[in-house]
Amino acid sequence: MKVGRNDPCPCGSGVKYKKCCLHRNKSADMNTTSVYAKRYNIRLKTARDVEAIREAGTLVLKTLDQVEAAIRPGMKTDEINTLVDEFSRRHGGIPAPLNYRNFPKSVCVSVNEVICHGIPGQRVLMDGDIVNVDVTTVLNGYFADASKTYFIGQPGPDARKIVSVARTCLDLGRRQVKPGSTIGDIGWAIQQYAESHGCSVVREFVGHGVGFEFHEPPQVPHFGRKNTGLKLVPGMVFTIEPMINLGGADLKILDDDWTAVTRDGSLSAQFEQTILVTDNGFESLTPYEL
Ligand code: MF3
Numbered sequence: 001m002k003v004g005r006n007d008p009c010p011c012g013s014g015v016k017y018k019k020c021c022l023h024r025n026k027s028a029d030m031n032t033t034s035v036y037a038k039r040y041n042i043r044l045k046t047a048r049d050v051e052a053i054r055e056a057g058t059l060v061l062k063t064l065d066q067v068e069a070a071i072r073p074g075m076k077t078d079e080i081n082t083l084v085d086e087f088s089r090r091h092g093g094i095p096a097p098l099n100y101r102n103f104p105k106s107v108c109v110s111v112n113e114v115i116c117h118g119i120p121g122q123r124v125l126m127d128g129d130i131v132n133v134d135v136t137t138v139l140n141g142y143f144a145d146a147s148k149t150y151f152i153g154q155p156g157p158d159a160r161k162i163v164s165v166a167r168t169c170l171d172l173g174r175r176q177v178k179p180g181s182t183i184g185d186i187g188w189a190i191q192q193y194a195e196s197h198g199c200s201v202v203r204e205f206v207g208h209g210v211g212f213e214f215h216e217p218p219q220v221p222h223f224g225r226k227n228t229g230l231k232l233v234p235g236m237v238f239t240i241e242p243m244i245n246l247g248g249a250d251l252k253i254l255d256d257d258w259t260a261v262t263r264d265g266s267l268s269a270q271f272e273q274t275i276l277v278t279d280n281g282f283e284s285l286t287p288y289e290l
């Protein structure tokens with residue numbers, strides 16, 4: 001297929017080729033780009049898009065660093081919300097959670113048995129708690145999404161274990177990412193590590209494409225079988241964000257319609273990064289050591 005500079009871009013964006021995929025990573029050819037757009041509704045990212053998401057990612061990481069420096073026993077989860085909201089805006093960002101599908105706050109703060117989507121409020125962090133802080137920031141119109149689980153004071157053995165397993169799950173998941181691997185390879189690596197350590201993988205929430213919007217296709221389950229699902233191609237950007245429970249995988253949603261908690265009350269931990277598929281592997285656009 002021969003596309004002129006001023007023709008509509010074959011990726012389906014509706015803008016001119018020269019304003020869009022002409023600048024794409026050359027290894028994803030136009031055929032792949034249009035197949036992923038038309039068949040899967042996945043918009044591959046150009047080098048320019050990637051740079052913008054990386055900048056949003058840098059702000060997300062700086063925000064998480066501020067949280068890490070401030071977090072302590074006796075702090076209310078709403079103080080984390082204030083910190084994240086003010087820091088993001090002061091640096092030109094917009095906290096994506098606020099008003100997203102009626103979410104009332106600027107960050108998700110999930111303590112102990114809370115799996116995800118905890119709403120910051122009057123809960124006071126206690127010595128021995130684990131708390132996931134999930135930051136998504138829009139900068140210059142681009143989204144990056146990352147989270148970490150922190151210890152408050154001195155962790156007990158259960159807290160240490162679940163945080164360690166969740167951290168390793170993200171690392172093993174992201175190491176599967178390269179062109180030609182599949183979405184199922186990511187979930188398989190995570191599930192097999194978590195379950196072999198006696199932990200369980202949450203099914204109801206998955207990783208997701210990200211960059212132009214908060215949540216884009218594809219979905220990235222944290223369980224699965226090798227060699228199944230979509231093939232990864234350069235220019236895909238998605239999160240991996242395994243939620244790992246110390247007990248069973250089942251959850252319930254509280255009356256606030258957001259807070260997801262383990263049904264058995266066991267601890268749950270999560271780490272999340274925004275991952276780019278490169279020509280020969282992956283790059284985290286929200287990189288931190290795992
Ligand atoms: N940041 C979460 C994720 O990783 C989504 C939170 S949705 C919100 O996808 F509305 F609760 F913010």
Ligand code: CO
Binds near residue numbers: 207
């Ligand atoms: Co996410």
Ligand code: CO
Binds near residue numbers: 134136145147241272
């Ligand atoms: Co997130």
